[in-house]
Amino acid sequence: MHKNVVLYGLLFAISITLISCEKSDNQGDQNGDLVLISSGISTDQSFKVDLYAQDTLFEGYNKVFLKITNQEANQVVNEAELKFKPMMDMITMKHSAPFENPAAVANTEGYFEGAVVFIMPSTADMGWSLEVNIKTGDNEGSADITIPVVKSLEEPRKINVISAIDETKYFVSIVEPVKPMVGINTCEFTIHYKESMMSFPPAEDITMEIEPEMPSMDHGSPNNEHPTHTGDGHYIGQLNFTMTGWWRVHITLKKGNEIITDDAFMDITL
Amino acid sequence: MKNQVWIIYFACLTSTAFSQEKSFTVFDTILLDEITITETVPLDNRAVLDLYQSSRFSSIDKINARLDGISLISRGAYAMEPQMHGFSGGQINITIDGMKMFGACTDKMDPVTSYIEPDNLQSLKITHGTSGNRHGSAVGGSFDMLLKGPKTNPDRGFSIVAGTGYETVSQGINANGAFEINREKWAFRSSATYRKHASYTDGNGEIVPHSQYEKINLHSVLKVEFDKNNTLRMDFLLDDAFDVGYPALPMDVGRAKARIYSLQYEKYPGDGMFQQFKAKLYYNSVFHLMDDTRRDSTFFLDDEPGGTMDTVYMRMDMPGWSDTWGGFLETEIALNENNHLYLKVDDYLNFSRANMTMYMNQPGYPDEPPMYAETWPDMYRNVVGVFARNTSYLNQSLNLILDARIENSISRVTSETGWHQFSIFGYDISRPYVEFPKSLNINLNYRRGRFGADGGLGYAERLPTNSEQFGFFLYNALDGYDYLGNPDLRMESSRHIRANLHFSHPAFKLTFRNQFSMVKNYILGRIDTDIPPMNLYASGLKRYQNISHAFLYGSSLQLQWIPFESLNLYSLFKYTYARTNEGEPLPLIPPFKNMSIFRYQNKSFSMQAEGEFSSAQYRISPTFGETPTDAFVIFHLRASWSWALSKYLLEISSGVENIFDKAYSEHLDWGQYLRPGRNFYLHLSLRI
Numbered sequence A: 001m002h003k004n005v006v007l008y009g010l011l012f013a014i015s016i017t018l019i020s021c022e023k024s025d026n027q028g029d030q031n032g033d034l035v036l037i038s039s040g041i042s043t044d045q046s047f048k049v050d051l052y053a054q055d056t057l058f059e060g061y062n063k064v065f066l067k068i069t070n071q072e073a074n075q076v077v078n079e080a081e082l083k084f085k086p087m088m089d090m091i092t093m094k095h096s097a098p099f100e101n102p103a104a105v106a107n108t109e110g111y112f113e114g115a116v117v118f119i120m121p122s123t124a125d126m127g128w129s130l131e132v133n134i135k136t137g138d139n140e141g142s143a144d145i146t147i148p149v150v151k152s153l154e155e156p157r158k159i160n161v162i163s164a165i166d167e168t169k170y171f172v173s174i175v176e177p178v179k180p181m182v183g184i185n186t187c188e189f190t191i192h193y194k195e196s197m198m199s200f201p202p203a204e205d206i207t208m209e210i211e212p213e214m215p216s217m218d219h220g221s222p223n224n225e226h227p228t229h230t231g232d233g234h235y236i237g238q239l240n241f242t243m244t245g246w247w248r249v250h251i252t253l254k255k256g257n258e259i260i261t262d263d264a265f266m267d268i269t270l
Numbered sequence B: 001m002k003n004q005v006w007i008i009y010f011a012c013l014t015s016t017a018f019s020q021e022k023s024f025t026v027f028d029t030i031l032l033d034e035i036t037i038t039e040t041v042p043l044d045n046r047a048v049l050d051l052y053q054s055s056r057f058s059s060i061d062k063i064n065a066r067l068d069g070i071s072l073i074s075r076g077a078y079a080m081e082p083q084m085h086g087f088s089g090g091q092i093n094i095t096i097d098g099m100k101m102f103g104a105c106t107d108k109m110d111p112v113t114s115y116i117e118p119d120n121l122q123s124l125k126i127t128h129g130t131s132g133n134r135h136g137s138a139v140g141g142s143f144d145m146l147l148k149g150p151k152t153n154p155d156r157g158f159s160i161v162a163g164t165g166y167e168t169v170s171q172g173i174n175a176n177g178a179f180e181i182n183r184e185k186w187a188f189r190s191s192a193t194y195r196k197h198a199s200y201t202d203g204n205g206e207i208v209p210h211s212q213y214e215k216i217n218l219h220s221v222l223k224v225e226f227d228k229n230n231t232l233r234m235d236f237l238l239d240d241a242f243d244v245g246y247p248a249l250p251m252d253v254g255r256a257k258a259r260i261y262s263l264q265y266e267k268y269p270g271d272g273m274f275q276q277f278k279a280k281l282y283y284n285s286v287f288h289l290m291d292d293t294r295r296d297s298t299f300f301l302d303d304e305p306g307g308t309m310d311t312v313y314m315r316m317d318m319p320g321w322s323d324t325w326g327g328f329l330e331t332e333i334a335l336n337e338n339n340h341l342y343l344k345v346d347d348y349l350n351f352s353r354a355n356m357t358m359y360m361n362q363p364g365y366p367d368e369p370p371m372y373a374e375t376w377p378d379m380y381r382n383v384v385g386v387f388a389r390n391t392s393y394l395n396q397s398l399n400l401i402l403d404a405r406i407e408n409s410i411s412r413v414t415s416e417t418g419w420h421q422f423s424i425f426g427y428d429i430s431r432p433y434v435e436f437p438k439s440l441n442i443n444l445n446y447r448r449g450r451f452g453a454d455g456g457l458g459y460a461e462r463l464p465t466n467s468e469q470f471g472f473f474l475y476n477a478l479d480g481y482d483y484l485g486n487p488d489l490r491m492e493s494s495r496h497i498r499a500n501l502h503f504s505h506p507a508f509k510l511t512f513r514n515q516f517s518m519v520k521n522y523i524l525g526r527i528d529t530d531i532p533p534m535n536l537y538a539s540g541l542k543r544y545q546n547i548s549h550a551f552l553y554g555s556s557l558q559l560q561w562i563p564f565e566s567l568n569l570y571s572l573f574k575y576t577y578a579r580t581n582e583g584e585p586l587p588l589i590p591p592f593k594n595m596s597i598f599r600y601q602n603k604s605f606s607m608q609a610e611g612e613f614s615s616a617q618y619r620i621s622p623t624f625g626e627t628p629t630d631a632f633v634i635f636h637l638r639a640s641w642s643w644a645l646s647k648y649l650l651e652i653s654s655g656v657e658n659i660f661d662k663a664y665s666e667h668l669d670w671g672q673y674l675r676p677g678r679n680f681y682l683h684l685s686l687r688i
Helices: A002-030 B002-020 B045-053 B060-065 B416-423 B466-470
Strands: A035-041 A047-053 A060-070 A081-089 A112-118 A127-136 A139-147 A158-162 A169-176 A183-193 A207-214 A225-231 A234-241 A246-255 A258-269 B070-073 B081-084 B092-096 B121-128 B141-147 B157-167 B172-182 B186-197 B213-227 B230-244 B252-267 B274-291 B298-303 B308-336 B339-361 B371-395 B398-413 B433-435 B438-448 B451-462 B474-476 B481-484 B492-505 B508-527 B540-561 B567-580 B593-601 B605-614 B632-645 B648-657 B679-687
Touching: A047 A127, A047 A139, A060 A127, A060 A169, A081 A112, A158 A258, A169 A246, A169 A258, A183 A207, A183 A225, A183 B416, A207 A225, A207 A234, B060 B070, B081 B092, B081 B141, B308 B371, B371 B416, B371 B466, B398 B416, B481 B508
Parallel strands: B092 B141, B481 B540
Antiparallel strands: A035 A047, A035 A139, A047 A060, A060 A112, A081 A127, A127 A139, A158 A169, A169 A183, A183 A234, A207 A246, A225 A234, A246 A258, B070 B081, B121 B141, B157 B172, B157 B679, B172 B186, B186 B213, B213 B230, B230 B252, B252 B274, B274 B308, B298 B308, B308 B339, B339 B371, B371 B398, B398 B433, B398 B438, B438 B451, B451 B492, B474 B481, B492 B508, B508 B540, B540 B567, B567 B593, B593 B605, B605 B632, B632 B648, B648 B679
């Protein structure tokens, strides 16, 4: 009996140590610290642009954070008109991607927040770059930032859909939930379409329907809400998960009464 | 672990035996024969007792099945759930020496009775209907199991008993042992039971898979007497079950573990008008692990587009925990010679938790991430209650009993995952749920000469159980539905009327009992097609709802005839009828049943023949997966001999159960799996 007490005591102590170790290991990236992805200097040397993100960039909708420094005044810029131009260089050809330009004012921490939907991952030979055009007062410059890597996710957060109506190519990305949980999740998707190799405007007139399912359990979940358009190609709805595990969200897209697709899906593992 | 416990136990047992050798005197109280059923019937309880006493290794389930008004809901050979004239689960109040205890299994595989062995049971107190409210609110009755305790003895005493037995039907081994030390100021008793049974053979000669079980039960009591009327009593009970099979369910129990600790102070007789005073503190904890590691967990998934059946392979773990802390104070006050008041204040806090993790492995695919859900999100329920009973002896043959109870219950789910799970269905269960269950009874007892009659009216409310209120997709193997709790359930309330008649003559006794209850807001699972079930093998989903009302009628007749001193005939008839307000039969209602015994006894030898008859049950609830059950008759034959050899008493009991190897199942057996076929048993015991 006494032996047991000692043993349990030891086990308890060990587990506490393990737990506390684990916590300190994870703290760095758990609390939303931003990661510096890459930097660039504007052609006239007047601006330095640091590109941050929440994590390594991936194929799909990425929030990006820019810190801009006026090199001459050695000052962080808080107000600027910024324009993005993402570019994929595939050697034989180039194409852009959907993006959202940042607001003209930086957030309280000095970051300009925008977004880019990387529609394909980078490879050893083909990479992404982000051209940022900066305008403050009469000062204007343009920095080209080379993005080291855009990874492809094991569980894709972006799907491509070819419209059954007119073969337009749509890109559906999931923005939220980033950390899906059991219960009610607000879900946010973006839909963009390919107008040309260089133009990917938001699709604002789509009717979107979602239906989560656990494929291996042959059941879904109740009381989900279909996402509706809130502006700039963003669609917000509600996704409910009754337990952890592998879920598949079936997606139907319609334009008016015509079906763009009814067999698309995105997997979410809790 | 179990072996260790045994070794420790026997080590204690032998060492005590040796150290006491010189001083012990033969103590002739028969320790293991003290089980008495203190039901409120004047019919001699010995008749009921004899039914199981002749088989010393009767399980508590065998005893319960033979009691007036009790039936057992069964899912396997072990841990059957008592039902009282159609009432079960949260409708009845199952306590141990007044202590509240709750099973930790979301599928009710561990009723509290499964943690008690006949070896540590002193007596059972059974009250039917709304009057079972002394230890807690209940609409259907109460079932209080009193634990055995030793007696102090100024002449000092030491006694020991050990026995072992074998049952052929399940190659079952039973063993027990107990010892008792009696001193002037203190007394100690410890008992142990061990059972190991393989899957049994049914009446068709086939093995019923997954009906095995193994368990160990230990109970120790220390009693200290400060003076003639002040006693302190400490109880410790341990019950561990391993590898318990449930043929009616898709899962078994790998481990069930219960611990009970209690400390009691009693003053009896008291001073002046305070005739008795008792204070008790207790804690009990239950851990229950359901798993399907011994099952061929292959399920078929209907692939709709292709119309084919795909096989999937899944494992499931479902642990459950239930801890209860509580205490009560009770006193009996003689207001005057003809008027007594009994008062009790009690409080308990129960914590329960259960979850489910499913591991899916589709053939040819990598393992999927585990699926996890909280089937009982962490819940605390605190209940404080006050009970008062006034007994007035109106005249020599008439007395009036009035009792009332009020409780305050606060239930709170503390698990955030639990809150999120229920938020999907539009409930905010982060708030506390408060209820005030009330009950009131009026009872009149009349007795004149050989005739007696009693009757009463009662009202009682009961709390919804954890499963009914906060259960999350609990799979019910009987109807194949997942059950979802309903946080907004209202309390059931029963209006109850009872009338009993007695006749007692030394050679002939009769008791006829009737009770009728109208239960408003009866809690029942109803199909909800809007919500998909969660388990892939579930047929659909049911949500607990309050239906308008239900009617339950129960009746029993007990007859005893003793033509000669050595001959005893006893017969018990029980009947229950129950339906909803819409006339649908309620599920799991036992059919008419008769149990009769014919017993011959002389000083050292006894023999008895028993018959059990159950009529068919056609009044069934098909939506609850019930199917009609056929009538059956089975017979048992038992005999026992005892020899006194100086200080030793050797007892042999033997018999055959289900003599004609009938293949049968009781109506309350889930899924109508077959009961054991012919069973020969032999048991030896030695007392010192």
